[in-house]
Amino acid sequence: MxxxxxxxxxxxxxxxxxxxxxxxxxxxxxxxxxxxxxxxxxxxxxxxxxxxxxxxxxxxxxxxxxxxxxxxxxxxxxxxxxxxxxxxxxxxxxxxxxxxxxxxxxxxxxxxxxxxxxxxxxxxxxxxxxxxxxxxxxxxxxxxxxxxxxxxxxxxxxxxxxxxxxxxxxxxxxxxxxxxxxxxxxxxxxxxxxxxxxxxxxxxxxxxxxxxxxxxxxxxxxxxxxxLRRTGRMLVEVVGTETERDRLGQALAQRGLTCRPRGTMVAIDPPASDVAVHDLVRDLAAELGLGLMRLEPDRGHLEDVFMEGAPRA
Ligand SMILES: Nc1ncnc2c1ncn2[C@@H]1O[C@H](COP(=O)(O)OP(=O)(O)O)[C@@H](O)[C@H]1O
Ligand SMILES: [Mg+2]
Missing domain, CATH: 3.40.50.300 (P-loop containing nucleotide triphosphate hydrolases)
Structure with missing residues (x-):
């Protein structure tokens, strides 16, 4: 601004x-x-x-x-x-x-x-x-x-x-x-x-x-x-509990994406090939009957700056 x-x-x-x-x-x-x-x-x-x-x-x-x-x-x-x-x-x-x-x-x-x-x-x-x-x-x-x-x-x-x-x-x-x-x-x-x-x-x-x-x-x-630079990762959250989260995670993994649970969400690594992650998540959620709560870029946090910065004694 x-x-x-x-x-x-x-x-x-x-x-x-x-x-x-x-x-x-x-x-x-x-x-x-x-x-x-x-x-x-x-x-x-x-x-x-x-x-x-x-x-x-x-x-x-x-x-x-x-x-x-x-x-x-x-x-x-x-x-x-x-x-x-x-x-x-x-x-x-x-x-x-x-x-x-x-x-x-x-x-x-x-x-x-x-x-x-x-x-x-x-x-x-x-x-x-x-x-x-x-x-x-x-x-x-x-x-x-x-x-x-x-x-x-x-x-x-x-x-x-x-x-x-x-x-x-x-x-x-x-x-x-x-x-x-x-x-x-x-x-x-x-x-x-x-x-x-x-x-x-x-x-x-x-x-x-x-x-x-x-x-x-x-x-x-x-x-x-x-x-808060873009990490390239996406975060997805679906309605429900861990069961629903894991169903989506497994379906994404079957399509060749690397993902892991992050709290109530699934974090998806940037795809190796030119896959439209957005569309894929939307389609899979619809196929599995899961409600999408959010789908957004994982922007990282200020704390990460300290992890990256050389720690001084
Ligand atoms: N009046 C003072 N006398 C001696 N050391 C001080 C004094 N004020 C602050 N310090 C020291 O200076 C450093 C910076 O303090 P400060 O500016 O209060 O840091 P912050 O506000 O980021 O917590 C600290 O190591 C603190 O202990
Ligand atoms: Mg102070």
């Missing part, structure tokens, strides 16, 4: 950060464009360090970076005006309501009293904290706290937001909701997003572009579609 269209939103050159003997970031040169960019890597990979450097909260050991055309060394004031930040750790005063907190953050960014109240109410509604916004945040669930953190990052109408592990501590349903929100920030509001996760596969659905860090080094940076 908007991948690297126009000038980069973020650009780094040889960015390096040492904490004493710990090499948190090593010679990182990377560009981030418009849209949603996923920054993934295991715990300790350097994701939060990178964000803090870009915000001017930490000084790099060496290297340069710019955010929205502003140099991090000289213009961190401008950067913080244009950028929203959802920190990784809890930063919410427990005795304060989300409404008061977000209004306060809006006032801090320079909005007048009534504009701040209006803007806070809007943004709290967008993140789904309408009902609970007058309650003290100390009593919030993790999901509600994450939403309040997200709201304060958006309240001053930034052009770019850094979301550091927004799904941390959430159950699967809340995780999906949060990821949907992240995607909407990019698509509906046109705000560039840099979002981190230590769960490698989590961001592939919502990111236009993915940057992978490994032990402070850049492992890869590419459009999400390039990660």
């Amino acid at each position: 908007g991948d690297l269209a126009g000038p980069p939103v973020i650009s780094t050159a040889g960015l390096t950060k040492h904490y004493g003997t710990v090499h948190a970031l090593t010679d990182l040169t990377v560009e981030v464009g418009a849209g949603v960019t996923g920054l993934v890597g295991a715990n300790g990979a350097g994701k939060s360090t990178l964000i803090k450097i870009l915000l001017g909260l930490l000084e790099p050991t060496s290297g340069r970076a710019s955010v929205l055309g502003h140099d991090i060394e000289h213009d961190s004031h401008d950067i913080r005006r244009l950028v929203g930040y959802m920190p990784e750790h809890d930063c919410l005063p427990p005795d304060t309501s989300a409404s008061d907190f977000v209004v306060h953050m809006a006032r801090m960014s320079g909005l007048g009293a009534s504009a701040a109240r209006e803007r806070a109410a809007d943004v709290l509604r967008h993140v789904g904290l309408e009902e609970e916004r007058y309650r003290p945040m100390g009593g919030y669930s993790t999901g509600m706290k994450q939403r309040a953190k997200l709201a304060q990052a958006l309240v001053h109408d930034p052009r770019l937001v850094f979301l550091d592990e927004p799904t941390n501590g959430l159950d699967p349903a809340a995780r999906t909701d949060m990821l949907r929100l992240v995607q909407r920030i990019g698509t509906d509001f046109g705000i560039a997003v840099l979002v981190t996760s230590h769960l490698l596969g989590e961001l592939e659905r919502v990111s236009d572009h993915v940057i992978v860090l490994d032990g402070g080094h850049l492992l890869r940076s590419s459009a999400t579609g390039d990660f």
